[in-house]
Amino acid sequence: MSHVQTSSSYLPQPQGPVWIAGAGVSGRGAADLATQLGWSVCIIDSNFTAASELADRHGGSAMTVEEAHSRLDEASLIVTSPGWRPDTPLLHDAQAQGIPVIGDVELAWCADRDGRFGEPRTWLAVTGTNGKTTATAMLASMMAESGAAAEAVGNIGVAVGTALTQTPRVSVMVAELSSFQLHWSPTLTPDAGVILNLAEDHIDWHGSMDAYAADKARVYRGPVIGVNADDERVCREVERYMELSSTSSGSDTPARRVVEFTMGEPSAGQVGVIDGRIVDRACVPADSEGVDIADATRISPPGPAGVADALAATAIARSQGVEPDAIARALSSFVVEKHRGQVVYEAGDIRWIDNSKATNPHATDAALSAVESCVWIAGGQLKGAQIDDLIHKNADRISAAVVLGQDREIIRQSLATVHPRIPLTVITSTDPVIAMNEAVQAASKLAQPGDTVLLAPAAASLDMYTGMSQRGDLFAEAARRYGRGTEG
The missing domain is CATH 3.40.1190.10 (Mur-like, catalytic domain)
Incomplete structure (x- = not known):
């Protein structure tokens, strides 16, 4: 088994190609950096086509995850995409055998310090x-x-x-x-x-x-x-x-x-x-x-x-x-980034705020605390998170609610238990565009003068959307199309 050579430098010295685990955004960045460091690369991904395409751009080789696992004794350094879990068999077994596993941030840090x-x-x-x-x-x-x-x-x-x-x-x-x-x-x-x-x-x-x-x-x-x-x-x-x-x-x-x-x-x-x-x-x-x-x-x-x-x-x-x-x-002069509390539409006395980045109850608590009265649009993948405390803490701020997505029923039940008197609409569609359009139309009917319509889902987005950005973009588009205000 060949491992990284030890030296006084911060940067590892792989023997043979450095294995890049993942052919996505992080993997592409790691492969670019490894190539600039003069290293050869081997791209590993469950999608062999994606791995091969990235490898070809860098004059390297490619393997599936299964093949890499069977040839683990050939590895000396693995640079993994951050989303790969520590208990992934390839990474777990590599570390058990003393093969260093680092991320692209660590690689950049070491290269800079060197x-x-x-x-x-x-x-x-x-x-x-x-x-x-x-x-x-x-x-x-x-x-x-x-x-x-x-x-x-x-x-x-x-x-x-x-x-x-x-x-x-x-x-x-x-x-x-x-x-x-x-x-x-x-x-x-x-x-x-x-x-x-x-x-x-x-x-x-x-x-x-x-x-x-x-x-x-x-x-x-x-x-x-x-x-x-x-x-x-x-x-x-x-x-x-x-x-x-x-x-x-x-x-x-x-x-x-x-x-x-x-x-x-x-x-x-x-x-x-x-x-x-x-x-x-x-x-x-x-x-x-x-x-x-x-x-x-x-x-x-x-x-x-x-x-x-x-x-x-x-x-x-x-x-x-x-x-x-x-x-x-x-x-x-600071302007807030998209999907992080951005006002996407205003008409009269009603504001529409996209906080699609609020993908857990903690983030949603912060979003709710920034408004006085809101129609809350929530739902998605709760991933086991409990929201009773969130609703109880912010009950006086939530004037109405619209729930959608995979765990909408959990949120509906929590609202019914903790805050039973508020108007509540449940969106059952699983089509991402239709569901968001219906949610925004429902919120528009529920909103009263002085309200904020707040998308702060308290849940992940991958049940229906490609990510929180798509969810927020669709909300903003629907708000501009269907949102209404109270003209005064």
């Missing part, structure tokens, strides 16, 4: 159960306003490998990273990392909440740790991680600086809100009363979730020396 694409870059990592894309985009804007050549990368913007070779050069990588990507990044050590929040998600993939949180905490390996002081799970994970680090740290372990953020009035060492203003008391002299940053009431997207994202981004930006006026400029 100086294969010039001077190593600054890496700022953003993760959490919800809000990652907005916070990442905000932080990238803040860094750019400070004059840095910053780029949002990872699950937003460009792939990390692509950013390494981009012209003009990217010097600050602001990376949105999922728990999957972090699981396959065993040595990634960002210059600063933040966990926005933690709630149960992807437990079927990770195996447990503890394992999920531990993978998220990999952003805390570096010298700056961003902590949501309002999230008990994040605080517990920080304590666990710091304790673990103190007992296992070596001489190369960086000294860690903790920068907290809170929706409340900040104590020393925190970024928070005072009289509607974002104030920094973390990156200032100990005896300082704080530095005024920006108006928290004008943050986009509006509501607590948007403010929390702005606070997290501000905390990390300030830890990197960004001046308050640069942060204020970035926040004042």
Whole structure:
């Protein structure tokens, strides 16, 4: 069996072709990067045609997953797409045999740290159960306003490998990273990392909440740790991680600086809100009363979730020396990404908001908390998530509801039990276009002056849609076609 040669470099040294597990978007990026590193590639995918096409573009070979498993003794390094579960037989058995398995983010990190694409870059990592894309985009804007050549990368913007070779050069990588990507990044050590929040998600993939949180905490390996002081799970994970680090740290372990953020009035060492203003008391002299940053009431997207994202981004930006006026400029010009609380239609006194990215109850709670009264459109694949608490907490905000998708009956029963008096419409169609059109037409009839029609499904989209983007796009199209307002 031939494994990776050991050396003083960060970058693995495979013996023979590097195996790329997955011929999708991540696999293509990994193959591109591997080729630029001078490695030959072997593409592995259950779809042999897709694997062969990608292999041909890189002058490599291809195998099915089954064939690769039978020839595992030939592998020396596997770069996997992040969605491949750790218990996938190929990956599980490879690791059991001592064959390194990493992701494309880890590969890019190692190549950058080895100086294969010039001077190593600054890496700022953003993760959490919800809000990652907005916070990442905000932080990238803040860094750019400070004059840095910053780029949002990872699950937003460009792939990390692509950013390494981009012209003009990217010097600050602001990376949105999922728990999957972090699981396959065993040595990634960002210059600063933040966990926005933690709630149960992807437990079927990770195996447990503890394992999920531990993978998220990999952003805390570096010298700056961003902590949501309002999230008990994040605080517990920080304590666990710091304790673990103190007992296992070596001489190369960086000294860690903790920068907290809170929706409340900040104590020393925190970024928070005072009289509607974002104030920094973390990156200032100990005896300082704080530095005024920006108006928290004008943050986009509006509501607590948007403010929390702005606070997290501000905390990390300030830890990197960004001046308050640069942060204020970035926040004042920030426009929310599609499907993340975007107003897609307004008529009279009714707004239509697309928050299709709210694919779990935790994200939907944040979306509901940002409105006063709404017609809630919900449904899809709950994946075992419980929503009674979500509905109970937000009952006074939900004036009516429309449910659709695979688990619509579960949501209907929960609404009937927890909030029985509200008008409720059930959409039974399983055609994606028809179902969304009917949902929007029903919501239009239910909406009253001052309401928001809110698509915040609390569920995944793959029961009917190709993804949350298609679900949100169809909602926006239907809202513009069938939505109505109250003209006044």
